[in-house]
Amino acid sequence: MNQLVFAIVTMLAGVLACAFYFFATNWILDAIFPSKGLSGAKASQNLRTTNAIRPWLFMLPALLALAIYLVYPVFESVRLSFHDRSGENVVGLSNFFWMLGDGEFRQSIFNNFLWLLVVPALSTFFGLVIAALTDRIWWGNIAKTLIFMPMAISFVGAAVIWKFVYDYRAEGSEQIGILNAIVTYFGGSPEAWITLPFWNNFFLMVILIWIQTGFAMVILSAALRGIPEETLEAAVIDGANGLQIFFKIMIPQIWGTIAVVWTTITILVLKVFDIVLAMTNGQWQTQVLANLMFDWMFRGGGDFGRGAAIAVVIMVLVVPIMIWNIRNAMRETGGH
C-alpha cells in the first residue's frame, strides 16, 4: 500500500514539475523578450524572437523523451548488432551470418511469415464481415461490444483463456478443455493442440485474431457508415443485390481503410511476443522473432550482439510500412 501512495505522490510531483517547467520557461521567455509596453520595431522584433523559441520550449520534454527512448536506441541497436555479446568488440557481420545458419532463427522467420499471412488477413476479414452484419440488426451494438471486448484483455490473460480452451487430457478421461470436449463428442480423439508441430502455430494465431478482430471491426464499421447513401441507393435502383452491393460498391470505397487496418495489425504481429512466451515459449517449433530476441537478450547472461541483430531484422521488416505511413501522413498534413 505504501508503494501505491509513493506512486501517486511521485505522479503528482511529476505532473506539477511538468506544469512548473512549462509555466516557468514561458514566463522567463516573456521576461527576457517583452513585447508589451514597448513600442514599434523593438516590440515586433521581440515578438518574432519569442515566436521562434516558444515552440521548442513546448516540445522540449517530449522531444527529449522520444530521443532517449526511441531514436537513440534505434541507432544504438544497429551499432550493437555489429558487436559481440558484451557489446564491446566489433565483429562485423558475423551476428547476421550466424542467423542465416541458425535453425531456430530460420524457424522464427518462417513462423513470422505464417503469422503475417494469416493474422492480418483473418482479423480484417472477420472484422469486415462482423461490421457489415451487425449494421443490419437491432442488437448489433451489443454484439459489437462483446466482440470488441478481448481488445482490453492482455496477451497473457488471453493466453491463459485459450490454453484452457486447448487443455488436453489423455484419451478416455473427461476433457475439461472445450475444444477437445467438442472433438471427442463428435467421435474424434483428443489432441494436445499446442504441441502439434506446424499446426500449433495456427492455434496460437487464433488468440491474436480473437483480440484484433474487434479493432478491425470498429474501424471498418465506421468506414462503412461513412459511405455516402446516394451511391448505395443508386446501386439498389440499378437492381444490385446485397452481395453485389457489398463487394462492388462498399469494399472498393473503403480500400484505404482496409489497408490501414491491415498494416496496423501487421505491425502488431511482427512484435508479437507475450502470446508465444506464455503458450509455448517457442517450444514445439512455434518460435517467433520477438520471443527469440528476448531469449537471446538474457540467455546465458545475455548476448546483446545477437539480440540486437534480431531486433534489427524486426525493424527492417517494419520499415516499408513505416515509410508508407509517413507518406500518407505527409499527404494529409500537407494542406494544414
Next chain:
Amino acid sequence: MSGTTRSPLTIVVHLSVLLLVALWTLPTAGLLISSLRDKDQLAVSGWWTALSTSTQNLVYRAPSPETQVERDGKFVVAGNLMEGQQAEVSAFGFNSREPAAFQPGETAELNDGERLTVQADGAFEIVSDTRMEGTRGQRIFFTAAVPPRFTLDNYREVLSAEGIGQSFINSLTVAIPATIIPILVAAFCAYALAWMRFPGRAILIAVVVGLLVVPLQMSLIPLLKLYNGVGAFLGVPAKTYVGIWLAHMGFGLPLAIYLLRNYMAGLPKEIMESARVDGASDFDIFVKIILPLSFPALASFAIFQFLWTWNDLLVAIVFLGTGNEELVLTGRLVNLLGSRGGNWEILTASAFITIIVPLIVFFALQRYLVRGLLAGSVKGG
C-alpha cells in the same frame, strides 16, 4: 438496405452474428465460470457442466488411529468422507485396485480385522475389536455424485498465497503514473505541432508518425545498458518504478502526440484567432482554450495508455525485473503458467483478476476508446 424484414436472409444474419458472438465470448465465460467452481470439480469436468451434478472418484484419508475412541469394548474411528459437504456416495473401497468394490451401507473387511462401513451420505466408521495401531489413517476410495459447488476460495487462495495481491498493487503502481505523466508533456508538444509555425515542423510530424511503429524490441537492449549505466553511476538500482514510468512515457508519447495533434488540428481556427486578437499568448490559448476543448482526445489517450501499461509484459519484466516483490500481474501469470500449469483453479482465478480492471475500464469508457481508435487509425481512407 435495412428495409428487408423477416426474410430468410435476415434470420441467417441473426444466426451468424449469434454464432460469432458466442465464439468470441465463450472462452472468457469459461474462464470466469471455472474460476468460481470448486477446485475438485473443476479438475474433472468441463465448465459447461458446472450446473449439473458431477460424479467424481475421490480418495479420503481417515483420521489417524490415534484419534480412536473406545465404545462398547470396541475401538472406533468415525467421520464423514465429504467433510460436511453434500454428496451422494454410490460406491466405496479401501484398495486402489478396487475403488468401487462396495455399495454404501455395506461393511468391508479390512486386512487387519478392522471393519469399514460407509453410508450414502458419506458418514463412515472404522471399527476394530482391538486397539488400532499406527499413525497413518486408512485410505478410503469412493465414488460420489457431488452437486455443483461455487466458491470464492480460489480467489482467496491466489490473492494471499500466490502473490497475486502484491502483483495487483505493483500493476497499479506502474500503470497509474505511467498513464498520467505523459499527458501534459504530449499535449504541449501536440499543440506546438498543430498550431505554431516554425521551420522543421513537417519533419517532426513525419518523425512522430515513423516512431509510432518502431518495434519496442529495438529499444530494449540499449535502454537496459543505459539504465545499468545510470544506476551504477548514481549508485541506485537499475530497475526502479521511476525507470519504468519514464520508459512507458517514452514508448507512449508517439501515439499521444499523434492523437492529440490530429484532434487539436481539427479544432476551429477562428477560436484561436479571435483569442490572439484579444492579446492572448500561445501559452494562454493552450492552457485556457485548447486543453479544456481537447478533453475527449486526452481521455482516449489515457485509456489506451492505461490498457497498454496494465497489460504490458515485456517492458515490465525487462525494466522492473522478475523478483517476487516487483512482478506485475502479467509477469506473475506467466510464472504461474510455468509452475502451476495444471492447477486451473489457480490459473483461472489469477487470470480473471488480471483482466478485470481493463474490462471495467473498457465497459465504462468504451465510447472514448472507439473515438481514439478512429482518430488514430482512419487516415488515407
